[in-house]
Amino acid sequence: MGVRIKEFPNAFLELTSQGKKELLRTMIRIRSFETRVEELFLAKRIPGFVHLYIGEEAIAAGIMANLRKNDWITSTHRGHGHALAKGAQMTRMMAELYGKRSGYCKGKGGSMHIADFSVGMLGANGVVGGGFTIAVGAGMTAWMKKTDQVAICFFGDGASNRGTFHEALNMAAIWKLPVLFINENNLYASTTPASYGVAVSRISDRAAGYGIDGYTVDGNNVVEVYNVSHTLIDRLRSGKGPILLECRTYRVKGHYVGDPEKYRTREEVKNQAEENDPIKRYTSYLLEHSFIQPEEIDLLWKEAKEEVEAAVRYAEEDPYPEPDEAIQDLFSSDQEVLV
Amino acid sequence: MGVRIKEFPNAFLELTSQGKKELLRTMIRIRSFETRVEELFLAKRIPGFVHLYIGEEAIAAGIMANLRKNDWITSTHRGHGHALAKGAQMTRMMAELYGKRSGYCKGKGGSMHIADFSVGMLGANGVVGGGFTIAVGAGMTAWMKKTDQVAICFFGDGASNRGTFHEALNMAAIWKLPVLFINENNLYASTTPASYGVAVSRISDRAAGYGIDGYTVDGNNVVEVYNVSHTLIDRLRSGKGPILLECRTYRVKGHYVGDPEKYRTREEVKNQAEENDPIKRYTSYLLEHSFIQPEEIDLLWKEAKEEVEAAVRYAEEDPYPEPDEAIQDLFSSDQEVLV
Amino acid sequence: MSIISFSEATLQAMIEEMERDSTVFVMGEDIARQGGIFGQFKGLPDRFPGRVLDTPISETAIIGSALGAALTGLRPVADMHFADFISVAYDELVNQIAKNRYMFGGQADIPLVVRAPDGIVPGAAAQHSQSVEGWLMNIPGLILVSPSSPATAKGLLKSAIRSNNPVIFFEHKLLYPQKGEVPDKEYLTPLGKAEVRRAGKDVTIATYSIMVQKALEAAQTLSREGIEVEIIDLLTIKPFDLETIVTSVRKTHRCIVAHEGVVHGGAGAEIAAQIQQEAFFHLDAPILRVGTKNVPIPFSPPLLEYVAPKVADIEKAVKQVLYREEN
């Protein structure tokens, strides 16, 4: 699965040893966060719906390692990994999942609406495919202000069937906007296999409809994701226009926590979780090439666990918003009078 | 312009001499109708907006010659040619343009909303790109009822940038619906050149996004349109799924009657009108091969003119609807009570 | 009578209508492989092979193709997953489906149903909690329906499917698991007719969907204080049964309109505007509206509690129109 692409240099090898470790750290932080969130949700500490990014960490980690703080991303309903990798704080994320006051959205958003504009994370989105055109708008800002910022739009295989995909890619293409459309093809849209709902077998082939380049990579190989996106993001910054990158991955957990998962076999899931886990794969690779020591790996997991637990404590202790804060934040203060 | 396609047999040559003439007759009827409509609009006999099909007649004529009465088409704001070619009556069309009572829509629709469900013409559409999904629905009916009917969706180059294009093609593709998407690429969407607004140079390349076949033909060559659509419609009837066919053409008149046309040169238009007129081209071809005699051609023009004049008289004499008919027809009679 | 859930009631309606008429079919996201997120399609695909279709995430195409199918001889039921996503197919609903029949001079009927699970579920937040009938009140050509119980859900869904006009069928997500009595014999609940759920002489409450329950709850408390409210369950929101409301207001002289949707520009605005016009001289107090405060639905429990309409809000409004406010 995934197409090896010769034209991309092995940028990963140029990374410092620290950089190589950072990729792993990001993945481990996401995994640890998500694993704990699942528990907390099942323990009814977190209300609402939760969509976990477990098994897909290599994508967020590999892409975001090539971004700057003032680059933008748009995310999805499955957005925790994107937010963490872009630099959002675990504490404020966890507080938001709890609906607490110092959450990123002051409790108004919850899991499906996490955003951290201060690091360019323009928001998770409860509307599948809602992020495409927002990313295009961010790309317009870079274009019109002549900066070299880029906008990255994450979206699922299911989202690739929304009309917004089409309009966004066409618009980005005609203006050569610096937008990288990252398809996280985890093979399912809720209960619906991509092989059923998406008329084309490689989503990157959709690039042909917009005269832009499309690539497919193994999204569970963080080195490949990093390498390819490294080159592509450089291309974006040089004004060559939008690109579509499909990252093949697999959603190891249910669509949401609690999904009965009748649409696939346990065996399929088990195989994927065992054979294709992006963290396992990267860890083996790093060890094989002696890029990291086993103790360092243990330390990363330990630190991540501590960070998550600190976030949980933070969220648990954080107060709920006052009820009447519910009518704040609708309008900019210059017109609060209009509420 | 246009790609010659080897795989299509020359079905046209199998047409009877009558069939060959019918293609010309259809084009001449459309041209005569439209030319008169333009005059009538300028003379303020027809209210509203009017979008003429002049110069694009070969597409409607060539495609519709391969359809049966119970096949369906969806049309656009530029729908007179589609309606006439599918079998709508000139009299009732003209009456509708006038807003008269025996018009197809009893005066409620006008030029932008002509429909004749009795011949499978499911309606012009004032919303660009509004027809894509309606055609898919018609295709679903054929599919679910297991008939060999087909649905043809006409749409412009501009419309190919609507999200509905994408959703419709994907849906038709996954279910292998018998829908032929006919792009009438007349190089402009109102003032906007396709070369600016459409990110891809051949709209048929968009087929790649749906794993279906896409072709581009010279839409001003009725023989080519007929031949290619002949094969494609056969394929549809055999259940092989949707196809995208781009017909390159040129809008010789303004976008609407009254368009100042500042976005292109008069020269460009003149060249096209002279060199690339589909009726002139087909007439020469027929004469060259002695498929028709000059007198027959004159007769076709004469008959068409008479038919148009009869339609004008019909429309002029037809009464306006009674004012209070304005509140009829919203709901099916079984629930008129609900209005 | 049998006791079944709201979700089962809609399933029975689907089964009966699909058995009765082979042109009825249903499509939507994630309905076939897992029976719908609220179990409302459970077992249906096995029973009607090829007539329960999972679709791609393409709401525009779902609703638009439903129109095309309806125009050409089928009777589609299109599931919207969440009513919130009607937004995505809004053009198809308001500019195509609602106008098609009129615009073309009545050439074709449009027998289609859009099922739209709506309403607040705690924690579902701004984009998965809306009651969106207010988005559609201004659209001539659409019929809006919203049952309040298993019995009305079944009877109205059957009527909606048999209707030759487009019906948007709102079903409150929190109602799905609720159980209630449903007649064993076949029946239809008529579109456009309200039902009086509780008789009372003091205040009329015009309401629908889950708010009927909240009104009934409020009625109990109020009754203990000697206030008897009359509760009208509209069932059809557009066109709503003004006559039944006005008949009641002529008796009570006071009226409240309660719904879960946002108050400003909600269905209650039209309902109130018509009542004041028709029953002006019978009203002893202004018509008050109860609904969600004028903000999107927030995630956090205390915030949600603050903005969502509660039983206490209905009680308060009733007392206000009776000029028996405590404060």
Next chain:
Amino acid sequence: MSIISFSEATLQAMIEEMERDSTVFVMGEDIARQGGIFGQFKGLPDRFPGRVLDTPISETAIIGSALGAALTGLRPVADMHFADFISVAYDELVNQIAKNRYMFGGQADIPLVVRAPDGIVPGAAAQHSQSVEGWLMNIPGLILVSPSSPATAKGLLKSAIRSNNPVIFFEHKLLYPQKGEVPDKEYLTPLGKAEVRRAGKDVTIATYSIMVQKALEAAQTLSREGIEVEIIDLLTIKPFDLETIVTSVRKTHRCIVAHEGVVHGGAGAEIAAQIQQEAFFHLDAPILRVGTKNVPIPFSPPLLEYVAPKVADIEKAVKQVLYREEN
């Protein structure tokens, strides 16, 4: 004062604001190459190269990208070509733009304007004649504006562009060529404030957009019969200036709400519902609404004439609330 057309007034507003702030830009279909179908962008592209963008026919992307641009440092003005096509970008407007600020806890402002040419043009029929503010009244987070004259168009458009909140700016297509006085000095017309266009003691008419003119015409005839109406031009439809209306109703005791949009579920429903609530004891008659009959806009002249709101309809409603009906 200069006498300029409504279209020129909006153009002046654009020029002044684009000169003032380099982050303001405008995009839409067919606006650059030919200056807009109503001439409202004439010359703008030459004056501001790269800041007047023709777009593909992709309303969803136009409105969605306007949001993205607004969130990241620009102040987009997006032209909808015809207000009818707001339907195509409805999700972007109601689920993204309107909710973004609230849902994310106020992290970012959303300084964007959607310009939406609306209203009936004879012969434009069902999909090109709508007044669609009724589609958006139920959406917290949007500001709806609708000027009635060149002066208000200029002042309101400038305010809309400077606003840090999303504003939908409705401009009636028949107003574009109309001329009127506009101050020479720079000025802003405040959002959210109505203006009394005519003082009168007998009946209050709350209205906006082109209907202000019809109300003024009706006022003349009525005045000859001794009836003096007070005309309130709302200018901002959401949130509308209830205070100014109620102040007037306290004086006149009678009120009519008039707009061109379809009556049922139109903005007038909310306006009437609020007036009856706030001014109940001052009202001597029910609030009547004047607007388009509850069908899509038909094409044929006599049909259109029948459904569209006319000066005579206003006169009739005024007499009705005064109980001076002739028949």
